[in-house]
Amino acid sequence: xxxxxDIRATILERINNQTWPAGSTLPHEEQLAKEFDVARGTIRxxxxxxxxxxxxxxxxxAGTRVVDRRSHMSTLNIPIIRHEIESSGAQYGYxxxxxxxxxxxxxxxxxxxxxSLKHVLALHLKDGRPFQLEDRLINLTAIxxxxxxxxxxxxxNEWLVAQVPYSSIRTYLRAELASALDVTHLxxxxxxxxxxxxxxxxxxxxxxxxxRLSHDAAQYxxxxxxxxxx
Amino acid sequence: xxxxxDIRATILERINNQTWPAGSTLPHEEQLAKEFDVARGTIRxxxxxxxxxxxxxxxxxAGTRVVDRRSHMSTLNIPIIRHEIESSGAQYGYxxxxxxxxxxxxxxxxxxxxxSLKHVLALHLKDGRPFQLEDRLINLTAIxxxxxxxxxxxxxNEWLVAQVPYSSIRTYLRAELASALDVTHLxxxxxxxxxxxxxxxxxxxxxxxxxRLSHDAAQYxxxxxxxxxx
DNA sequence: AATATTATTATGTATATACATAATAATGAA
DNA sequence: TTCATTATTATGTATATACATAATAATATT
Numbered sequence: 001x002x003x004x005x006d007i008r009a010t011i012l013e014r015i016n017n018q019t020w021p022a023g024s025t026l027p028h029e030e031q032l033a034k035e036f037d038v039a040r041g042t043i044r045x046x047x048x049x050x051x052x053x054x055x056x057x058x059x060x061x062a063g064t065r066v067v068d069r070r071s072h073m074s075t076l077n078i079p080i081i082r083h084e085i086e087s088s089g090a091q092y093g094y095x096x097x098x099x100x101x102x103x104x105x106x107x108x109x110x111x112x113x114x115x116s117l118k119h120v121l122a123l124h125l126k127d128g129r130p131f132q133l134e135d136r137l138i139n140l141t142a143i144x145x146x147x148x149x150x151x152x153x154x155x156x157n158e159w160l161v162a163q164v165p166y167s168s169i170r171t172y173l174r175a176e177l178a179s180a181l182d183v184t185h186l187x188x189x190x191x192x193x194x195x196x197x198x199x200x201x202x203x204x205x206x207x208x209x210x211x212r213l214s215h216d217a218a219q220y221x222x223x224x225x226x227x228x229x230x
Numbered sequence: 231x232x233x234x235x236d237i238r239a240t241i242l243e244r245i246n247n248q249t250w251p252a253g254s255t256l257p258h259e260e261q262l263a264k265e266f267d268v269a270r271g272t273i274r275x276x277x278x279x280x281x282x283x284x285x286x287x288x289x290x291x292a293g294t295r296v297v298d299r300r301s302h303m304s305t306l307n308i309p310i311i312r313h314e315i316e317s318s319g320a321q322y323g324y325x326x327x328x329x330x331x332x333x334x335x336x337x338x339x340x341x342x343x344x345x346s347l348k349h350v351l352a353l354h355l356k357d358g359r360p361f362q363l364e365d366r367l368i369n370l371t372a373i374x375x376x377x378x379x380x381x382x383x384x385x386x387n388e389w390l391v392a393q394v395p396y397s398s399i400r401t402y403l404r405a406e407l408a409s410a411l412d413v414t415h416l417x418x419x420x421x422x423x424x425x426x427x428x429x430x431x432x433x434x435x436x437x438x439x440x441x442r443l444s445h446d447a448a449q450y451x452x453x454x455x456x457x458x459x460x
Numbered sequence: 461a462a463t464a465t466t467a468t469t470a471t472g473t474a475t476a477t478a479c480a481t482a483a484t485a486a487t488g489a490a
Numbered sequence: 491t492t493c494a495t496t497a498t499t500a501t502g503t504a505t506a507t508a509c510a511t512a513a514t515a516a517t518a519t520t
Contacts, residue, residue, distance in 0.1 A: 002473065002510095016395035028500055039475045044501085052282070060501045061483040069391055071309035072399050076454055079301035161299055165246035168458040169302050175405030175425040175447035193423035193447070195405040204460070217405035217423070224306055228398040230434070232480095232503065258470055269505045274471085290471045291513040 007036050008046040012229060015055060015066050026056070026064040053229040074226040078171065078197060080158055081124045081132045081213075093125030096152050097185065101140070111200055112207045116140045118147065120156045123185050130186045131219065136211040143208060157211070160201075166208055172198040173222060182214050193217040237266050238276040242459060245285060245296050256286070256294040283459040304456040308401065308427060310388055311354045311362045311443075323355030326382050327415065331370070341430055342437045345371040350386045353415050360416045361449065366441040373438060387441070390431075396438055402428040403452060412444050423447040 014020050027035070032043045047064060050056045054073045058064045085092045098121045117137045124132040136156045138146045143164055151159065178186070178194045186194070197213040244250050257265070262273045277294060280286045284303045288294045315322045328351045347367050354362040366386045368376045373394055381389065408416070408424045416424070427443040 004473075030500085041476085042474060045473075047501095058501065059483070060481065061485085061499055063500060070313055070388075071307050072401075074306050074308075074399065074401060076304050076306040077301050078304075083300055158300075162252075167460065169304065169456045171302075171304060171454045172451050173403055173425075173454075174451035175423040177423050177447075191421055193405040193407050195403075217407075221402050221404035224401045224403075226399045230397065234503075260470085271506085272504060275503075277471095288471065289513070290511065291469055291515090293470060 003036075003038055004042050004045040004049070007032075007038070007043065008049055009230065011046060011050065012055070020066050022066050022068040024066050025062075026066070028063055050229065053227050055229065072226060074224045076171070076222065076224045078199075078222070080161060081134075082155070082158060085124070085126045085131065088126075090127045091125075093128060094153075094155055095123045095125065096150070097121040097123055099151055101147070102137075109210070111210050112137065112139055120151055121181070121185075122151065122155055124155065126219075131215065133182060133185050133214045134211060135181070135214070136209060138209045139207055142203070142206050156209075160209060164208060165203065166201045167203050168201075170200045170202075172196070174198075175217065176214075179214070186214065186216055188216050195220045195222075197222075233266075233268055234272050234275040234279070237262075237268070237273065238279055239460065241276060241280065242285070250296050252296050252298040254296050255292075256296070258293055280459070283457055285459065302456060304454045306401070306452065306454045308429075308452070310391060311364075312385070312388060315354070315356045315361065318356075320357045321355075323358060324383075324385055325353045325355065326380070327351040327353055329381055331377070332367075339440070341440050342367065342369055345369045345437075348376055350381050351411070351415075352381065352385055354385065356449075361445065363412060363415050363444045364441060365411070365444070366439060368439045369437055372433070372436050386439075390439060394438060395433060396431045397433050398431075400430045400432075402426070404428070405447065406444075409444075416444065416446055418446050425450045425452075427452075 011020075011026075020026055026032070026047075029040050029043045029047070033040045036043065047056065047058065051058060055067055055069075056064055057067050082092045082094070098119075100119050102117045102119050118140050120134070120136045120138065122134045122136075123130055124134065134155060134157060138156065138160070140147050143160075145163070146156075146159075149159060174196050176194050176196050178188055178190065178192050182188065182194050183190050183192075188194070194214045195217045197215075198211065199213070200210045201208045241250075241256075250256055256262070256277075259270050259273045259277070262277075263270045266273065277286065277288065281288060285297055285299075286294055287297050312322045312324070328349075330349050332347045332349050348370055350364070350366045350368065352364045352366075353360055354364065364385060364387060368386065368390070370377050373390075375393070376386075376389075379389060404426050406424050406426050408418055408420065408422050412418065412424050413420050418424070424444045425447045427445075428441065429443070430440045431438045
C-alpha cells in the first residue's frame with residue numbers, strides 16, 4: 001500500500017530467499033534509497049519496522065545486518081485475571097483469604113532488601129470455581145497507602161495497577177507440583193501440577209511488589225504470538 | 231540526552247503522576263510541539279517510542295490516549311536450546327531417538343490440514359543429563375528437503391531455523407504431569423511436573439511444523455522482562 | 461429517529477536538508 | 491607489536507513542508 005510497506009516486503013523477501021542471508025550486511029540507506037527511488041527517510045521507515053520485528057540489527061558505522069534467527073522474540077501479554085475471565089464470557093469472583101503486615105524476614109528471595117511488607121493471599125474465581133491463587137508481598141515503605149487498603153473488595157493486582165506506577169516487571173513462568181496452599185484453595189488434588197506466574201515489579205530499582213499466581217495446570221496456559229511482518 | 235528523550239521523560243512523568251490519567255487524551259502533536267518548542271517530528275519520535283512501550287495509543291482524528299495498563303506486555307525470548315545451554319557454560323549434547331514418516335492422521339490437533347508428515351523425537355542434554363525432549367511434526371509437503379535429512383547430527387529445531395523461513399510462530403506455555411515418554415527420556419520419576427513449550431510455526435497460513443518441548447519443571451523456567459522506559 | 465453523505469482533523473507518510481554521534485577503520489606513537 | 495589518537499562513515503536526530511488517510515463529528519436525507 002504505502003511505498004515503505006512495499007520496500008519492507010521486498011527486503012523481507014530478500015532476507016527469506018537468502019539474497020541477504022543471516023549475518024550479512026545490507027546496502028546502506030542511501031544506496032537503498034537510490035535503488036527504490038525514494039527518500040532516505042522512507043528507507044528508514046521500512047528498516048526500523050524490521051528492527052522492531054527483530055529481523056535486522058543496525059549499528060552506527062557498522063551498518064545493517066540480518067539477524068541470525070536462533071531465537072524467537074514474541075510479545076507476552078498477561079492481563080489482569082478479572083479481564084481474562086470476563087472476556088471469556090465467564091463470571092468473575094474474588095475472595096480475600098488473608099492480609100497481614102510482616103517484617104522483612106518474610107522475603108526469602110532478597111527481592112525487598114529491607115522494608116515493612118504486607119502479605120496478601122487472595123483467590124480469583126471463574127464461574128464460582130477457584131481459578132487463580134494470588135500470593136503477594138507489597139512494599140509498604142514504597143507504597144504506604146497500601147497499609148490502609150483492606151483488599152476485601154478489590155484484588156491487590158487490580159488495586160496496584162490502578163494506583164501505582166511502575167517502570168519494569170520481571171516475570172517468571174514455571175511448572176510446580178501443587179503446594180499445600182494451592183491444594184486447599186484451588187481445590188485440586190495433591191500431586192497435580194500447577195502453572196506458576198511470578199512477577200517482580202519495580203519503579204526505578206525500588207522493589208514494589210512480588211506476586212506468585214498459581215493455577216490448575218489443566219485450566220491454564222499462556223499463549224503468545226510473534227508479530228507477523230508481511 | 232536527546233531532546234526527544236527529555237520530552238518522552240516528562241510525558242511519562244505526567245502519565246505517572248496522573249496529570250494525564252489512564253484513558254485521557256493528550257494534547258495533539260502541534261500543541262506539544264509548541265509547548266516543548268520543537269518540530270512536530272520530534273514530538274512524533276517521543277510519542278512513537280511510548281507507543282512501542284505500550285503506554286499510549288494513537289488513532290487518526292481521535293488523538294493520543296493514555297492506555298489503561300490492565301495488562302502488561304513483555305517480550306518473550308525462547309532461544310534454541312543448544313545456545314541456552316552453552317551460554318550457561320554447560321556442555322550441550324544431542325541424541326536422535328526416532329524419525330519416521332507418517333500419514334496426516336498423526337496430527338490430532340488439526341494444525342496440519344493435510345500433508346505428509348515427518349515425526350521426529352530427539353533429546354537435548356545439558357552436561358550429559360537429559361534436559362529437553364523435542365517431539366516434532368514437520369510438514370513434508372511444505373518442506374520437502376526435510377525428507378532426506380536424518381537429524382542424526384543436527385536437531386530438527388536448529389535445522390529448521392537455519393533452512394526454513396517462517397512468518398509467524400504461536401507458542402503455548404503450560405504445565406503437565408510427565409508423560410510416559412517424558413519419564414523415559416528425561417529420566418524423571420512418574421508424577422513429577424514438566425514444563426511444556428509448544429510451538430506452531432507457519433509461513434503465510436501454511437503450517438510448517440509443530441513441536442512439543444518438555445522439560446523437568448525443577449530445571450526449567452521462562453523469564454521475561456518489560457522494556458524499561460525511562 | 462435512523463441512515464447516509466460530507467466536512468473536519470489528528471495522525472501518518474514522504475520529501476529534503478543539516479548536523480550529531482557512535483563505532484569502526486586508519487594512522488601514528490610508544 | 492601494542493596502545494592511543496584521529497579520521498571516516500553509516501546510522502540517528504532535528505528541522506520544515508506537503509499531502510494522504512482514517513476516523514470522528516457535523517450535516518443532510520430518508
